[in-house]
Amino acid sequence: MSETKEKKKDKKLMRGSHVLGEAAIRAGCRAYFGYPITPQNELPEYMAEQFAQMPDAVFLQAESELASINMVMGASIAGARVMTSSSSPGISLKQEGISYIAGMELPAVIVNMMRGGPGLGNIAPAQGDYFQATKGGGHGDYRLIVLAPAYGQEIADMTRQAFDLADKYRNPVMILGDGMLGQMMEPVVFPDPIDPAQLPAKPWTLTGCKGRPSRIIRSLWLDVNREEELNWRLVRKYEAITAEVVDQEMYLAEDAELIIVAYGTAARIAKGGVQRARAMGIKVGLFRPKTLWPYPSEPLARLADQVDEIIVFEMSTGQMVEDVRLAVEGRCRVSFYGRPGGVVATPEEISRVISSTHHRAHPKKVAGGRASGGSRLTVVG
């Protein structure tokens, strides 16, 4: 994130939602369909404002999340770089459509600015939709590529990446953030804009059968063998994605005896906690998955051999911790600290968790003590 003097001029202080919108436009996105929901309204509002000036761009506020995800399907079918965004309850409503889009192998970018839940919940930052995003909240075997930015600049970079990956793999990509990332302003430098007309042609789109046989984009496979074939083809694609796309940040991990794993907003707080703990002389590092699916299991497994314990910190009651345990598979102890429901933990709090973990003798099992405010630290593996 070091900038040359030249780039300084381009540095803009923008809120995360606007960064995402601007980056999408620069990635050649010319179609947005969505439905309002806090805390992500600044994104559609940005798209509305920008697209109002761009005659060929489509901004449409749909009548619902359901309608919007299906409009995304249509726009993708017709070849557009297209995006929708929502927050937790609205993303739940999109699950059927997401399953279709994934099964039909259509590129699309879906933004989820998570909020406290379940149900209506609240609009504070939370991470309770991890399972939904990474395991597939819709029906059937499919996967989204899930990117988890933690910084304004990363929002810009990952948004570009999201559109590229979606097209490359013909797969929906989810950008998973929360209201804090969406509202927060940080200085950002944008990549140069892409002219959508210069993007590689997509030979599978439906644009009328002029000069070629008519095409079908379908989702029904009554013949179970063809459906199975599709499923295994998707698996092979997902394996390729896993090999190529996995990404993570490691911070002070080299000499760490203890690692804290966190993503997105939680990772920023955890980083603050790590800095404080380091100041106290504790050899702790941060492992921050930047891709939640595919999950950076291998680098994490390697770390597991090096450290005594991994603390997973999530703004939920514990979801990603399962992927950590799957990666670690007993190689070291895994404990969990969670603040669900929209509570934003402080770096001080995390440093306390780190130091208490570090200083305790290593008993086989620690009862799930509930810290004040209902947070909890449990040893889960």
Add this chain to the structure above:
Amino acid sequence: MSETKEKKKDKKLMRGSHVLGEAAIRAGCRAYFGYPITPQNELPEYMAEQFAQMPDAVFLQAESELASINMVMGASIAGARVMTSSSSPGISLKQEGISYIAGMELPAVIVNMMRGGPGLGNIAPAQGDYFQATKGGGHGDYRLIVLAPAYGQEIADMTRQAFDLADKYRNPVMILGDGMLGQMMEPVVFPDPIDPAQLPAKPWTLTGCKGRPSRIIRSLWLDVNREEELNWRLVRKYEAITAEVVDQEMYLAEDAELIIVAYGTAARIAKGGVQRARAMGIKVGLFRPKTLWPYPSEPLARLADQVDEIIVFEMSTGQMVEDVRLAVEGRCRVSFYGRPGGVVATPEEISRVISSTHHRAHPKKVAGGRASGGSRLTVVG
């Protein structure tokens, strides 16, 4: 399942969907809201037929799955034992409502007769919705109790149990089956019917505030601390459920050197495979989770210490296998065999998988060889 001569009279040859409907009615269910989708239409049709004769019972074919899950919410709020059913795409559409129902702590029974997916897919038996059911396809941290019957009689028994558990824990319960279980007829003996009027009163329902202060059933918790409190309360409830409800069948497991894990339809096929493999002298047993959430991790972990390898067989590309790996945590090798997309494997096929697993030397890693038809056996842990 041994019956006395008396009970023989009560034995009925019924298709699984009708068994489920009849058992629901005998459990005191007097309200059903749903929307047609194959392969579960026989269930609403049974409810429509039966309730047509019962003046106080409510059958309503809603305009959509969305409407029906929200009608279920309303009926539960007003105190009814209530059920809805659907199949994969329809269940995806219910995810928002399910998250609300779980967060509002309302009892309800939700049936998912899974079909091949993703997308529209087909109507053949499949198990691609395991993650959705067990990890929460909706937003936020919540859990459904998920029951997976494999026999007609078990459909009857588990349906009764589903209503009881829902009321006891004020939590939605999902019965997870597929079209084969729904369509297949087997002899069934029903438990005696419950008179809904005799069910314990629910002191939290909304029935007008006569003689008491008015009540609120809400889902919004703007105060993040109260939302967090709710989340931890749910966690504690889930822990209690885990302690009390976990259930599994073990078949020929005592002396087994190899275990195959499967649920529902897949488990029946696997049982046939185990029988064939035993006939060939292979010491293989079946572990069949009857509750998918809570997952019977502890009994499985104990088995893992006894065996060389666990084969997970799913009619998907591999979902439950994660819960198996989480339970086993490296104690033994875990391999996976999947037939997604609605393909129904044969017992012969499974016995071949068992014997090839048994006879191979135990190399560290076996490449994911794809058997004919795209099925695959991979060592995943």
Add this chain to the structure above:
Amino acid sequence: MLLKSVFSGFGGQGVLMMGYALAVAGMEEDKHVTYLPAYGAEVRGGTANCTVVVSDEEIASPIASSPEFVVAMNYPSMAKYQNMVKSGGIMFLNSDLITETLPRDDVKVVLVPANTLAHEMGNDRVLNMIMLGAMVRVTGIVSEESLSQAIETVLEGKKRSLVEINQKALAKGAEYIAAHN
């Protein structure tokens, strides 16, 4: 003993009722039974078929990947199942609609002119019960009494005369076997 039978034909030939009646008869003999119809694709058309397993012990899989017995009421059904029947098994063919010969010699074939026999009885629709009567006479999966009894359950609430004609059709099929095999 665990016996798997598949019944297959055009929609309208009553193949589902065949399987259902057999399963009811098995149940009434206190055997373990499963009946599994191949539920229609979510689209229209196609043939109907079902699988019945009758066993002395708990039935693991209701799927008949290699059934002992196959009843084919038309040629597409024969074509579909001819390679699946277990070696040593039996294939029952409706010889009124099937003129082709079975390209296997490890499977016994029983030919029943079900349409003709039904027509003789003055009720074209009972061809299924004629076939079933023949099939049970040959295989002995259940007793003929249980089967006849099962018709009462299967047609519960229907007219007495309907029950009787179906029971007669079962007998007719059985007699046909006695006379021709």
Add this chain to the structure above:
Amino acid sequence: MLLKSVFSGFGGQGVLMMGYALAVAGMEEDKHVTYLPAYGAEVRGGTANCTVVVSDEEIASPIASSPEFVVAMNYPSMAKYQNMVKSGGIMFLNSDLITETLPRDDVKVVLVPANTLAHEMGNDRVLNMIMLGAMVRVTGIVSEESLSQAIETVLEGKKRSLVEINQKALAKGAEYIAAHN
């Protein structure tokens, strides 16, 4: 150096602009900055606040659990943050609306009669910039030139006169400090 400031007040008192201007000034000095508004609950009403972090190094957490500086434009804001300010920190209070005294002695208090000063300038709405000018004069988080410069960015596209009155308000706040502290 990593400094966290919280700005808080009624909606309409311009507290978000205060934070934004400070963040822009920080950015223009090539510092690392984050600006985090407490985005309104999904319901109406309530107070507004925001957090600005200015630092020489990458900023981990944009949350200010114990800010060095708090600007409170009304009493509820003071009440909310009085226990959170870091020991040794400074609390800036709008003395026109806050008459209460701070129940801590490890925190410095700077009183600014922002409403009165704004009224003197003939523009009631610039009370926020007066307060900000005072705050930056005391804390030196950014230079006053950068801050004045930042107003141009913040009010880009707005009328020149508006920019000027806001810049004057900054100066007025700074002068008030010079005169009274």
Add this chain to the structure above:
Amino acid sequence: MKGKIEIDQELCKGCGLCIQVCPKKQIEFSDALNKKGYYPASFKERDRKTTEKLECTGCALCAIQCPDVAIEVYREEKEQSTTAKKAAPTDE
């Protein structure tokens, strides 16, 4: 005979709608099942009893009604009907 029709025996599903709408009563069911198991319709050029030649006008009502597009219609070329579509009659 001013017209005639050809019924594709394998496309036909024996629904009988053509028989119903033919103003000349010139279509009947055939006796033989087709491969799908239906008794298809067939064009009768002569009356069964009188063996008189019937008078198909090529009005195409049967083809218009046929759900399975199993019928092709031919007509003597008198009128100016250059495309098949234009020839399809309308009642208004």
Add this chain to the structure above:
Amino acid sequence: MKGKIEIDQELCKGCGLCIQVCPKKQIEFSDALNKKGYYPASFKERDRKTTEKLECTGCALCAIQCPDVAIEVYREEKEQSTTAKKAAPTDE
């Protein structure tokens, strides 16, 4: 004065609708902020300039319009108005 009103200063949000609808122009904004930060409405018994007593009729139009149910209305008991609700005027 046939009527009078009481405005709850803390419930009032200073929207000014009561001021707008009062036919007697007998409500005004007060100068002091309330705890929520609004300038609430207050009932003026006398005209500021003339200091004449104003003639509130207790018509309750202000209360009917008030979004925050901040106004209670009192009226001289002449008519037969047993419940508060019956007394609320309708224009038809």
Add this chain to the structure above:
Amino acid sequence: MKKVFARPESLKLTPFHYCPGCGHSIIHRLVSEVIDELGIRERTVGVPPAGCAVLAYNYFDVDMAEAPHGRAAAVATGIKRVRPDLVAFSYQGDGDIAAIGTAETIHAANRGERITAIFVNNAVYGMTGGQMAPTTISGQVTTTTPLGRAPLRDGYPLDLSEMLGIAAGSVYIERTSVSSPKWINKTKKAIRKAFMVQLEDRGFSLVEILSPCPTNWKMTPVQSIRWVEETMMTIFPPKVIKDVA
């Protein structure tokens, strides 16, 4: 002097969270007055929406069940079907009832569900900060129609009540306003009538109420009630849309 106007019993003392000049709280009061007058407080269940009125359960002193955004008609249907002795009303904004909830509303009406819908039309999405609503009028500026609603791009304002009038099971549909004491009194009468339709077990009833949202219209409260009468009413004329005798 005698108190002739006071807070109704069914309205709790809790101060409203609504913005100054908001119509929601007027409507809350009217519904409460009607519940009081009909004597049904102890058998009423209200179903508030997601929308600015999401906290309505804090104000109504009757049993209240929160519905997901747009699904109030379905939730109320569930309640009423299993407990026909209760009185069920939904309280919904225009986005809630006429955008995301379109299907649920139309089908509940068409089935003739014995429920009463209070439909607050403020031509904008209030809670989420002023986006276009289905009822936003052409040319109106919102945060998602920064240059004003352009029907060619954004669609036309939707007249849901008119459509509901066609629904076979709807019995009484009226559009009113809270822009003046006169209209407020009319609205109360309409609400009363709508509840009566339910009490008489006749079918679906709905009152659409034009209601100011000064905050998102960026007007003063006084300007906003004027805008209701001078502009909104030309697009959404108050009238009895359906009244089956």
Add this chain to the structure above:
Amino acid sequence: MKKVFARPESLKLTPFHYCPGCGHSIIHRLVSEVIDELGIRERTVGVPPAGCAVLAYNYFDVDMAEAPHGRAAAVATGIKRVRPDLVAFSYQGDGDIAAIGTAETIHAANRGERITAIFVNNAVYGMTGGQMAPTTISGQVTTTTPLGRAPLRDGYPLDLSEMLGIAAGSVYIERTSVSSPKWINKTKKAIRKAFMVQLEDRGFSLVEILSPCPTNWKMTPVQSIRWVEETMMTIFPPKVIKDVA
């Protein structure tokens, strides 16, 4: 003799999977004929539904994109918005368009999307085996109304086209039938007009077509076309519901 009636070019040779006497395939042919006649085969994209016509993509020789059940209007909107040069039509059953898809259809119409909807009303859910549809008429027996549709319990038949007539962005809405050659010819004209409305960039157009489902009505094909004319038409009278000049 000259061939005066043959399969249109836009209809593939694939035999239909529909039941004997089903109206779907007649309608497929008509749509194909219109596409041929308008010369738009190479720039048309069809959006088939979930429903008996789910395999429509096997028949139409134009680009076809399958929509989730009920969402064809939204999918078609997505296509048309990003490629206004294409011709987009949806093909939907009554359950698809008037139950689960109610909101999407109404809002697409109200926005005046430049798409054409072919709405096949067969008064029943065909594909799923004969459950009640929104258009099932009162008293009609279906698998979920075993004693006949009872409006008090099951709701009334829904007249979606009438509601769409109210939508500000709809330009042309007509209800026809395929119950006789005369009606089939009228239907073709209506379909042609509906496509023309789109080609002229005027707004949303829809043709509702009463269509027999002998299988689920448990009738012979001949009985079923009679039932369309004698019974269905009394509830759903064929007519031009809206035609903006």
